Amino acid sequence: MSNESNNSKDAKDSKESKESNEKLLKMIKAMLAEKQKEKQNEPKSTDQHKFWKTQPVVRYEDKPVEQGPLKLQTLDEVPKQPQSLPTGFEWCTVDVTDEGHLAELYDLLYANYIEDDDEQFRFKYPAAFLRWALTPPGWNPEFAVGIRATESQKLLAFISGIPANLVVREAEIKAVEINFLCVHKKLRSKRLAPVMIKEVTRRVNLTEVWQALFTAATIIPTPVSTAQYYHRVIDWSKLYEVGFAHLPENSTPEEQIAQVEVKKVALEGFRKLELEDLPQVQKLLSEYLSKFQLYQKFDLDEMKHWFIPASKESPVMSYVVEENGVITDFISCYGLESTVLGNHKHDTIRIAYMFYYATQHEDLKERLTTLYEALLVKVKENNYDVLNALTAMDNPLVFENLNFKPGDGFLNYNLFNWKTPRIDGGIDNSVYEPAPGGLGVVLL
Numbered sequence: 149m150s151n152e153s154n155n156s157k158d159a160k161d162s163k164e165s166k167e168s169n170e171k172l173l174k175m176i177k178a179m180l181a182e183k184q185k186e187k188q189n190e191p192k193s194t195d196q197h198k199f200w201k202t203q204p205v206v207r208y209e210d211k212p213v214e215q216g217p218l219k220l221q222t223l224d225e226v227p228k229q230p231q232s233l234p235t236g237f238e239w240c241t242v243d244v245t246d247e248g249h250l251a252e253l254y255d256l257l258y259a260n261y262i263e264d265d266d267e268q269f270r271f272k273y274p275a276a277f278l279r280w281a282l283t284p285p286g287w288n289p290e291f292a293v294g295i296r297a298t299e300s301q302k303l304l305a306f307i308s309g310i311p312a313n314l315v316v317r318e319a320e321i322k323a324v325e326i327n328f329l330c331v332h333k334k335l336r337s338k339r340l341a342p343v344m345i346k347e348v349t350r351r352v353n354l355t356e357v358w359q360a361l362f363t364a365a366t367i368i369p370t371p372v373s374t375a376q377y378y379h380r381v382i383d384w385s386k387l388y389e390v391g392f393a394h395l396p397e398n399s400t401p402e403e404q405i406a407q408v409e410v411k412k413v414a415l416e417g418f419r420k421l422e423l424e425d426l427p428q429v430q431k432l433l434s435e436y437l438s439k440f441q442l443y444q445k446f447d448l449d450e451m452k453h454w455f456i457p458a459s460k461e462s463p464v465m466s467y468v469v470e471e472n473g474v475i476t477d478f479i480s481c482y483g484l485e486s487t488v489l490g491n492h493k494h495d496t497i498r499i500a501y502m503f504y505y506a507t508q509h510e511d512l513k514e515r516l517t518t519l520y521e522a523l524l525v526k527v528k529e530n531n532y533d534v535l536n537a538l539t540a541m542d543n544p545l546v547f548e549n550l551n552f553k554p555g556d557g558f559l560n561y562n563l564f565n566w567k568t569p570r571i572d573g574g575i576d577n578s579v580y581e582p583a584p585g586g587l588g589v590v591l592l
């Protein structure tokens with residue numbers, strides 16, 4: 149996490165202070181973007197990507213002005229068999245309804261999945277999370293692709309796809325969302341990732357689906373959008389102890405703790421989302437999302453899957469505001485633990501991530517702030533240490549008021565076999581107002 153400036157309390161409300169805050173924010177953003185570029189060692193040309201230069205993706209040098217597929221294919225052009233693997237390895241399909249398979253996937257991801265740059269934290273996906281993430285309505289068991297060691301049968305690599313009806317600038321696309329690409333640490337840099345990507349593509353193409361959306365921290369030709377992570381610290385002391393939060397030079401731990409106090413809010417009609425609310429919420433959400441240039445369409449079954457917790461272990465939390473029998477607002481988040489590596493006091497941090505929301509209210513900034521505040525209370529009650537949000541959707545409208553701080557993590561959104569002009573991910577504008585209306589999709 150990055151630190152913010154300490155503004156003088158007296159000047160806080162003045163126009164001058166607001167302007168200097170905005171300038172500072174702009175500077176921080178520019179610095180972070182620079183740092184990000186250095187870290188990612190962005191290649192100069194698409195041709196340096198040995199694998200991606202062969203794929204139907206937008207080249208860095210091209211700036212699409214129109215949209216559409218990059219390559220048209222027919223079913224008989226799709227290979228019927230997977231590419232053969234080196235001796236000692238074999239393809240498998242991970243059965244995500246099987247507890248044993250889920251445990252193997254958990255183990256692979258637990259030890260080998262995404263870490264931060266300083267190798268302090270690693271995502272930890274429990275079985276209930278994986279089941280939720282990988283089995284939405286219409287899911288295809290074949291899209292959970294693994295590689296095993298032939299002799300030991302140990303799971304060594306994984307990639308998955310789930311169906312999603314995407315809307316990109318009003319074009320509706322039957323697509324998949326690709327996620328959980330992971331190669332065992334001992335097999336890195338052996339060009340296994342491209343083999344995994346080609347195999348999941350082949351299996352998806354066999355169902356006559358030709359487009360995909362995926363996110364990556366690294367830059368791959370060519371992100372259609374980029375968003376930045378912001379963090380609303382809840383348990384400052386714990387996050388400080390694990391190295392996630394920092395103590396600004398002129399501040400004290402007491403000041404930091406006071407700054408992140410979660411105050412109870414009075415929001416009449418705020419309650420848990422129930423099954424019977426879904427038709428109203430679906431309408432509300434689809435109307436709200438339709439203003440974005442990239443979003444996902446949810447039918448009622450999908451709404452149920454993504455937003456109604458299936459069990460006590462379910463990671464999703466969803467709330468609505470009901471006014472005189474009418475659902476006026478909806479807000480949700482999901483929770484995920486990260487393993488803390490090499491810390492004696494804490495072994496995990498509990499992170500909540502903003503998911504989807506929608507409101508009928510027109511005073512978007514004010515209303516979203518109130519909804520977020522009500523959600524924060526629930527997030528704290530559920531013992532989360534921090535709430536993360538990307539600069540996607542209208543999230544940036546609430547960041548300043550609710551004490552979110554910019555993080556140093558960026559997320560690139562890539563479309564496979566679809567070109568479209570770049571979409572604003574909430575950081576392309578130096579100051580977020582009015583809302584850019586770009587990214588309206590959340591990938592787990």
Ligand SMILES: CC(C)(COP(=O)(O)OP(=O)(O)OC[C@H]1O[C@@H](n2cnc3c(N)ncnc32)[C@H](O)[C@@H]1OP(=O)(O)O)[C@@H](O)C(=O)NCCC(=O)NCCS
Binds near residue numbers: 200
């Ligand atoms: C991501 C991961 C699978 C890449 O494996 P690797 O052994 O480092 O890379 P390989 O040698 O097999 O392949 C390299 C190719 O894969 C591409 N690649 C690497 N990560 C990628 C990603 N997240 N998405 C798409 N392509 C990716 C590289 O760009 C490169 O292709 P290029 O030469 O055309 O640029 C591996 O580092 C890993 O498991 N990391 C932890 C989990 C993770 O970060 N997953 C990605 C989630 S977004």
